[in-house]
Amino acid sequence: MGGGVGWPGVGVGQCPCEMGSWGPVSLHDQTQSRAAPTHGPCGRACMKSGPSVVLPAALGPSAVVVVVVAAAVAALDRASLLSSSVPGMVLKAFFPTCCASADSGLLVGRWVPEQSSAVVLAVVHFPFIPIQVKELLAQVHQASRVGLAVLGTWCHRRQEAEESLGHFLEGLGAIFSHEPWLQLCRERGSKLWSCKATRRQVPPHPGAPYEDQVMLVFYDQRKVLLSQLHPPADLPDRQAADATASAGGLAAVFDTVARSEALFRSDRFDEGPVRLSHWQSEGVEASILAELAKRASGPVCVLLACLLSLISAASACRVFTLWPLSFVWSKLSVCEQLRHRLEQLTLVFSTQKAENPTQLMRKANVLVSVLLDVALGLALLSWLHGKDRIGQLAEALVPVADHVAEELQHLLQWLMGAPAGLKMNRALDQVLGRFFLYHLHLWISYIHLMSPFIERILWHVGLSACLGLTVALSVLSDIIALLTFHIYCFYVYGARLYCLKICGLSSLWRLFRGKKWNVLRQRVDSCSYDLDQLFIGTLLFTILVFLLPTTALYYLVFTLLRLLVVAVQGLTHLLVDLINSLPLYSLGLRLCRPYRLAAGVKFRVLEHEAGRPLRLLMQINPLPYGRVVHTYRLPGCGCHPTHSWGSLCRKLFFGELIYPWRQRGDKQD
Amino acid sequence: MEDEPSFSDICGGRLALQRRDYSPSCREFCLSCPRLSLRSLTAVTCTVWLAAYGLFTLCENSMILSAAIFITLLGLLGYLHFVKIDQETLLIIDSLGIQMTSSYASGKECTTFIEMGKVKDVVINEAVYMKVIYYLCILLKDPVEPNGISQVVPVFQPLRCCVA
Numbered sequence: 001m002g003g004g005v006g007w008p009g010v011g012v013g014q015c016p017c018e019m020g021s022w023g024p025v026s027l028h029d030q031t032q033s034r035a036a037p038t039h040g041p042c043g044r045a046c047m048k049s050g051p052s053v054v055l056p057a058a059l060g061p062s063a064v065v066v067v068v069v070a071a072a073v074a075a076l077d078r079a080s081l082l083s084s085s086v087p088g089m090v091l092k093a094f095f096p097t098c099c100a101s102a103d104s105g106l107l108v109g110r111w112v113p114e115q116s117s118a119v120v121l122a123v124v125h126f127p128f129i130p131i132q133v134k135e136l137l138a139q140v141h142q143a144s145r146v147g148l149a150v151l152g153t154w155c156h157r158r159q160e161a162e163e164s165l166g167h168f169l170e171g172l173g174a175i176f177s178h179e180p181w182l183q184l185c186r187e188r189g190s191k192l193w194s195c196k197a198t199r200r201q202v203p204p205h206p207g208a209p210y211e212d213q214v215m216l217v218f219y220d221q222r223k224v225l226l227s228q229l230h231p232p233a234d235l236p237d238r239q240a241a242d243a244t245a246s247a248g249g250l251a252a253v254f255d256t257v258a259r260s261e262a263l264f265r266s267d268r269f270d271e272g273p274v275r276l277s278h279w280q281s282e283g284v285e286a287s288i289l290a291e292l293a294k295r296a297s298g299p300v301c302v303l304l305a306c307l308l309s310l311i312s313a314a315s316a317c318r319v320f321t322l323w324p325l326s327f328v329w330s331k332l333s334v335c336e337q338l339r340h341r342l343e344q345l346t347l348v349f350s351t352q353k354a355e356n357p358t359q360l361m362r363k364a365n366v367l368v369s370v371l372l373d374v375a376l377g378l379a380l381l382s383w384l385h386g387k388d389r390i391g392q393l394a395e396a397l398v399p400v401a402d403h404v405a406e407e408l409q410h411l412l413q414w415l416m417g418a419p420a421g422l423k424m425n426r427a428l429d430q431v432l433g434r435f436f437l438y439h440l441h442l443w444i445s446y447i448h449l450m451s452p453f454i455e456r457i458l459w460h461v462g463l464s465a466c467l468g469l470t471v472a473l474s475v476l477s478d479i480i481a482l483l484t485f486h487i488y489c490f491y492v493y494g495a496r497l498y499c500l501k502i503c504g505l506s507s508l509w510r511l512f513r514g515k516k517w518n519v520l521r522q523r524v525d526s527c528s529y530d531l532d533q534l535f536i537g538t539l540l541f542t543i544l545v546f547l548l549p550t551t552a553l554y555y556l557v558f559t560l561l562r563l564l565v566v567a568v569q570g571l572t573h574l575l576v577d578l579i580n581s582l583p584l585y586s587l588g589l590r591l592c593r594p595y596r597l598a599a600g601v602k603f604r605v606l607e608h609e610a611g612r613p614l615r616l617l618m619q620i621n622p623l624p625y626g627r628v629v630h631t632y633r634l635p636g637c638g639c640h641p642t643h644s645w646g647s648l649c650r651k652l653f654f655g656e657l658i659y660p661w662r663q664r665g666d667k668q669d
Numbered sequence: 670m671e672d673e674p675s676f677s678d679i680c681g682g683r684l685a686l687q688r689r690d691y692s693p694s695c696r697e698f699c700l701s702c703p704r705l706s707l708r709s710l711t712a713v714t715c716t717v718w719l720a721a722y723g724l725f726t727l728c729e730n731s732m733i734l735s736a737a738i739f740i741t742l743l744g745l746l747g748y749l750h751f752v753k754i755d756q757e758t759l760l761i762i763d764s765l766g767i768q769m770t771s772s773y774a775s776g777k778e779c780t781t782f783i784e785m786g787k788v789k790d791v792v793i794n795e796a797v798y799m800k801v802i803y804y805l806c807i808l809l810k811d812p813v814e815p816n817g818i819s820q821v822v823p824v825f826q827p828l829r830c831c832v833a
């Protein structure tokens with residue numbers, strides 16, 4: 001009985017939890033267990049305030065303060081436990097399936113009073129020292145901030161009932177008092193369980209029973225530990241994060257198991273003071289390759305991060321921001337794709353650890369996507385370079401370009417005649433036709449000039465496929481754009497001419513009606529013109545109207561050709577976007593380990609007998625594939641068409657130029 | 670276990686209801702559909718194959734016949750896996766939640782579980798579908814607004830069953 005400030009009514013030195021009078025509590029010390037109830041009040045006080053209550057008298061007033069605070073905390077704790085569990089709710093005990101065959105012991109876990117549910121995490125086997133159990137729980141509480149406690153007892157006995165065991169286990173309730181105190185019991189080899197939840201205190205409201213109805217819910221601890229709950233899509237992300245922490249009952253179970261990793265480190269086969277049974281007891285999972293990869297990933301990441309930063313620095317240097325080069329770079333989609341890949345790789349190999357599971361998934365998705373891309377690109381490369389396919393391609397390219405040019409020539413001859421039976425204005429027709437024909441002739445000459453070098457160029461450009469299939473597809477799209485440059489030019493000429501004509505026509509039509517466009521007020525105002533103004537205006541209007549069919553026809557034909565080329569390029573870009581944004585790692589995870597991505601849970605009622613507690617099996621309901629893609633899709637290149645169909649049609653009608661995709665950094669034209 | 674007299678769905682097909690009380694705090698309602706009838710299966714297969722044979726005599730291309738076989742097989746598998754429901758179950762567990770399971774003829778099971786904390790109420794709603802029908806639905810709480818309803822979940826939706 002050392003001195004010291006004590007709890008009112010009980011001397012501190014008499015605290016049975018101090019090592020001394022008790023020693024390890026084992027299965028055979030039944031006389032001591034019978035004595036346990038008399039130490040009831042002290043036992044509870046000790047559990048709350050722990051070793052801090054034991055103080056030498058010399059410390060004085062500060063010690064008093066500490067004890068008073070501890071006492072207040074203890075009182076609060078007891079009060080909160082008293083008002084625990086909503087009246088009328090059935091008590092749910094979440095029990096891990098791996099502990100169903102464990103030997104008798106104490107149940108350790110977390111009590112969630114709002115849901116009236118007890119989440120059992122592990123079973124502590126005999127022999128144990130109560131104070132060491134409490135120390136372990138305090139340690140885990142500090143490491144994981146999950147409030148663990150001893151919830152009750154677990155009894156797994158043989159056919160011949162051991163009555164003494166039952167009494168002994170009841171006595172343990174005095175040392176680790178917890179409201180309500182769970183007592184689960186099972187006959188070895190049978191499916192019959194019995195559960196009891198008793199309350200020691202007077203119930204807060206009259207009429208409530210001393211014993212609660214218990215429902216057993218079995219869960220697979222390993223799967224719940226590894227899985228990640230995805231709340232339904234209608235909740236905004238911020239609220240979803242709050243919800244998982246506090247409200248959702250089942251989310252609390254997942255959260256508890258996931259955060260209690262510190263408890264699962266020691267096992268019943270370890271030499272430590274406390275022997276636990278949990279999912280690791282079935283065999284600690286580890287893989288040499290995974291461990292080696294984890295060790296090696298640190299230096300590899302650092303090395304690659306340095307390399308990537310060098311590349312980004314090189315690409316940002318001043319040479320590339322000069323005018324001709326920067327213009328060319330911004331137009332080529334290869335550069336866009338390479339920049340996108342560089343950004344993604346920088347993200348993956350950054351030395352910062354991922355903060356939350358979403359970031360980790362994103363990193364994994366990007367890595368798998370890049371690896372697959374490079375693999376497909378290498379396959380394409382090997383196919384191209386085998387059997388001299390590049391040579392065949394280069395040989396076929398010039399005749400194809402010639403053929404296209406010939407077809408265009410026929411088209412222009414047709415337009416210069418009487419296309420579709422329409423009567424064109426002869427002079428304008430000839431001028432436009434000859435102009436375009438000359439342009440075409442120039443283009444063909446350039447192609448023929450380049451033809452000896454095409455094979456070399458194609459060979460070197462084909463090497464870029466080793467950077468990925470997406471890069472190869474972007475190169476293809478750029479080659480198509482370059483080869484159909486003359487169609488683009490024709491479209492621009494036709495569109496500008498048509499636009500000019502339309503502007504002139506609308507302004508002269510206003511003059512014809514006696515109105516004018518007021519630039520200051522941005523509206524149409526009436527205006528009185530002089531006679532000669534009206535005369536010249538009407539004349540010009542008539543000329544433009546009669547020349548309209550010719551210009552409109554040329555514009556129509558070349559716009560259709562341009563739209564065809566744009567459609568082909570658009571398809572290629574769509575494919576590139578698909579490869580860029582598909583979350584392959586998440587899809588693979590959903591296929592092979594469906595419990596990792598959980599949309600929710602599902603319950604199955606197990607064999608039930610009248611008079612026995614209800615037993616349910618809780619399984620994980622995996623996320624459907626559509627939601628996996630939607631949740632984890634990677635951001636694409638960002639070059640999507642920005643027009644709606646309505647605005648596109650309007651632009652086409654008025655002859656404004658359409659740019660199918662907006663490159664990053666381009667200003668609005 | 671109790672068996673009730675047979676019910677029918679909106680289109681007039683027959684349904685059977687089973688009620689199971691596992692315990693005072695757990696109840697299950699099971700609605701089952703009649704199986705796929707051999708007669709309708711034979712009729713559809715014969716129609717498709719006759720049409721394919723007709724096309725074959727016109728075009729003399731044997732690919733049409735192989736295509737018809739593939740279409741029939743894939744169509745049957747798709748129907749069994751995505752359309753034909755064998756059974757719909759509603760499991761109500763006190764203070765845990767409500768679970769709805771649909772099991773398809775191919776063995777696929779689709780489960781939705783709604784926690785009790787999210788359920789505001791279970792009501793019988795009216796709908797006008799050629800005539801007025803009454804169906805059971807669950808109202809879910811709105812996380813933002815305390816008195817609002819975020820979703821209305823009809824029970825036994827794939828079977829299109831209505832309360833008589």
